[in-house]
Amino acid sequence: MQTRGSGTTRHRSARPVQLLSALCLAAALALTGCTGAADGGSSSSDAKAGAPGANEAGAGAADSDASGGKKEQAAAPKLTAHIIHTASLTVQVKDVPKSLDEARTVVENAGGMVGNETTDRDSEGRERSRVVLRVPSDKYEEVLMELEGSGKLIDRRAKAEDVTEQVVDVESRIKSQRASVVRIRELMDQATKLSDVVTLEGELSTRQADLESLLAQQTSLKDRTSLATITLSLSETPVKKVAKDDDPGFADALGGGWDAFVTMFRWIALALGAVLPFLVGAALLLFLWVRFLRGRTPARPVAAAPSGAGTGSLPVAPPIRGEGDDKD
Numbered sequence: 001m002q003t004r005g006s007g008t009t010r011h012r013s014a015r016p017v018q019l020l021s022a023l024c025l026a027a028a029l030a031l032t033g034c035t036g037a038a039d040g041g042s043s044s045s046d047a048k049a050g051a052p053g054a055n056e057a058g059a060g061a062a063d064s065d066a067s068g069g070k071k072e073q074a075a076a077p078k079l080t081a082h083i084i085h086t087a088s089l090t091v092q093v094k095d096v097p098k099s100l101d102e103a104r105t106v107v108e109n110a111g112g113m114v115g116n117e118t119t120d121r122d123s124e125g126r127e128r129s130r131v132v133l134r135v136p137s138d139k140y141e142e143v144l145m146e147l148e149g150s151g152k153l154i155d156r157r158a159k160a161e162d163v164t165e166q167v168v169d170v171e172s173r174i175k176s177q178r179a180s181v182v183r184i185r186e187l188m189d190q191a192t193k194l195s196d197v198v199t200l201e202g203e204l205s206t207r208q209a210d211l212e213s214l215l216a217q218q219t220s221l222k223d224r225t226s227l228a229t230i231t232l233s234l235s236e237t238p239v240k241k242v243a244k245d246d247d248p249g250f251a252d253a254l255g256g257g258w259d260a261f262v263t264m265f266r267w268i269a270l271a272l273g274a275v276l277p278f279l280v281g282a283a284l285l286l287f288l289w290v291r292f293l294r295g296r297t298p299a300r301p302v303a304a305a306p307s308g309a310g311t312g313s314l315p316v317a318p319p320i321r322g323e324g325d326d327k328d
Contacts, residue, residue: 082167082221085140085228087158092237093151096127099234103131106146110139112227126236133230140228147232154235163221170218177211 093099096119104114112135119129135143148156184204191197 080164081162082164082225083137084161084163084224085137085158086161086230087140087144087156087228088231088233089144089147089153090155090233090235091147091151091153092235094237096129096234096236099150100129100131102150103133103147103232103234106143107133107135110135110143112136112139112143122235128236129234131232131234133232134227135230137226137228140230144230147230151234152237163225167218167221167225170214170221174211174214174218177207177214181207181211 091099107114112133115132115134117129117131119127121127133143133147144158181204184200184207188197188200188204191200
């Protein structure tokens with residue numbers, strides 16, 4: 001009995017220990033599962049949180065690339081168009097001086113200036129004027145329209161020449177030439193031999209001359225592109241004349257004949273006037289020759305008749321006798 005009692009007691013005391021161990025194990029498993037779940041949730045949440053961060057980083061990189069491209073495009077220099085505008089207008093007006101004053105006013109109000117001006121009259125007495133006008137390029141079209149409306153437009157010629165490439169080329173060459181001049185001067189400062197100095201001075205003068213030529217081209221291009229040139233020709237409107245009868249009459253024929261006679265007489269008088277000095281000179285010389293030279297010329301001696309027959313001369317004819325001599 002005692003042995004059973006002791007075995008029962010041991011069995012009873014072992015069950016609580018097993019239960020306690022089982023509870024501890026279950027609690028440990030439960031804690032482990034909660035921890036794993038928490039860790040998994042945190043890792044998933046971290047992964048989810050990291051994904052938007054990565055997206056934001058990628059979007060930021062894309063935005064930075066786009067902004068960088070835009071900045072590069074904005075930083076790239078844009079070529080400004082350089083165009084030379086020239087035009088010529090021929091306009092008929094009623095009053096040339098008045099229209100010319102109006103043209104001057106239009107150009108001055110646009111910020112331009114008046115260049116060469118020429119005024120004359122034609123064979124019929126009508127006044128004509130030709131003036132060269134320089135106006136800013138942005139006011140070119142406006143001024144051209146106002147000048148066309150000042151009268152009756154006879155002729156209009158306009159030309160636009162793009163010289164952008166030429167302007168850019170000249171500017172680039174000027175920069176290179178200036179740098180070249182600076183290098184030559186530096187070499188001159190470092191030169192020690194007289195021959196080197198002389199050579200460098202010749203090269204410097206040549207490059208400076210090229211630089212001045214390029215600067216003159218740049219100034220000319222700037223002047224022609226900034227100011228447009230308009231050549232304006234003004235002429236008075238011709239007055240209509242009454243048509244006349246073209247058939248000639250007796251009076252017209254008489255007048256034409258008289259004009260021809262007067263013209264012929266005038267030419268004859270001109271010819272005589274041109275010849276008269278020569279005639280007077282010839283007459284004077286003839287008078288002097290007759291008056292002086294001929295009087296001083298000695299007379300030629302008359303040859304004597306031969307006296308004898310033996311001289312071989314011709315016989316002398318006997319005198320012719322008349323009827324009265326025979327009778328005697």
